[in-house]
Amino acid sequence: MTRKTIKVNYLARVEGEGALNVTVRDGQVSSAELQIFEPPRFFEALLRGRDYSEAPDVTARICGICPVAYQMSSVHAMENALGIEVGGPLRALRRLLYCGEWIESHALHIYMLHAPDFLGYAGAVDMARDYPDIVKRGLALKKAGNAIMALVGGREIHPINVRVGGFYRTPTRKELAPLAETLKQAREDALATVRWTATLDIPEAERDYHLVALHHPDEYPMNAGRIISSRGLDIAVEDYNQHFVESHVQRSTALHSHLREHDCYLVGPLARYSLNFDKLSPLAREAAKEAGLGATCNNPFQSIVVRSIEVLYACDEALRLIASYEEPEQPFVPHEPKASEGFGCTEAPRGLLFHRYQLDAEGRILEAQIVPPTSQNQPSIEADLKELVGGWLHLPADALRERCEQTIRNYDPCISCATHFLKLDVRHE
């Protein structure tokens, strides 16, 4: 029996701390385990006993790169609990804010965290020495996302302007006008990003994923819709717990999420794109075609191209929202607390993010449940490695290790969000 061990002590450029162990026996990968050992952060317990109105600000603190996602899932869950409908310009503004987060988060991932893998650099600083103009373009894109966050959300990181029922303050049309100018340039930069990522040396890899994402009849999913899958799932957000289950595994302080009937599944850009291609803007669809993508994408390494399509879409969509924006009469829908239960699901940059809250008659939180995308993707990351590493065993040890890391970075996992990176231990037995 031949046995081989590949060991990576720390996987860089992923948020949080964890490790990876891959065991190869007789040329076959017998196990791939993503260990997450960062201590849990107990946000769900922290929320208990607090007022429902505090949830958007508390949950925004879970992550510095996708705070809007946490805010959005929590406000939607609270609004669902209290029976409030937020429509018109307030709904449009939330979508605009979400566009800001997608642009900011995806641009950071594409240019700073993932592109160095494709170009053979240890990180963004090394890459910047050889590709200064490209890195500058990435930073400019990220700044455009930040600008939306600052204007609509009140500040760039951990926005403070979102409240149950709407916003604390809504912007004027005049305030949004300069943002449109920034976004027109960002849209050009995003189109250039799609063309550039399409030129990267992308490994051949196909996986038969069970894709899960939100789906909305009229729009590319961000903050509303039903949960659908590539294998026929089509459920309302409130039925999430009937179909998805979280379980504890010893190696991980993050819970593993499974579909009760189909085991592991994939959330995030590939799932959103493949299940909602026809809802992209014509410009984004055209750019995808030009980049060589079909209407679905099952190559995890192409997620960098799909992210860039989503950045382009988000710029396009943000411009559309700004152009059609009408100042609302009031910044939020008034409401009263009541004993209730509410569910919220939105599309964080890394994928589906589910929240559930139970409130008492005074609006105090009795129970909170938060299922982040990384917990949902953790079994899928392991399945990718298990399935793909076997095809790379001819690679030299360093290249094999790097390919494993790159596979994980395809997901842009946020281990901090999931509890919380990366020591890789690949054992060839």
Added chain:
Amino acid sequence: MNESLKPVRIIGIGNMDRGDDAVGPAVVQALQGRLPESVSAFEHNGEVAGLMDCMDGAEAVYLVDAAAMGLEPGSLRAFDASNKPLPSLGGAYSSHALGLSEAVELARALDLLPPVCRVFAVEAATFEAGEGLSVPVDAAIPEVTQALLDAIAQEDGHA
């Protein structure tokens, strides 16, 4: 003149609500009204794209930040990053955000680093959310402020 566009800029990096991470902003506050006309001082959260904007076009930048260098809390170390990389200041806390050393190196790689870049690092005792400055770091503010004023005065043309 836009504060951030003055030729010499002091940037206090940190978060007012994270214990001694507030030292950068606290030093900026202590410097108000004490700076020559050509010098501005402002706070920044350290976000890399924004930080590079703050440095762009300056003749000199002085960055003040909390650090974990293994010294006594409140200890000040000044580094000249104009021509060589900073030593690790314990800032690689998150890989979704770049630390100060990486932000400076990224600025250098992109040819955006001002000709003079000095970093004033203050050893922190705590980064606890919701806490104010620790006693030793609070006590170090006058020393850090004076060290900055002295460094600026010594730099040719900025006195």
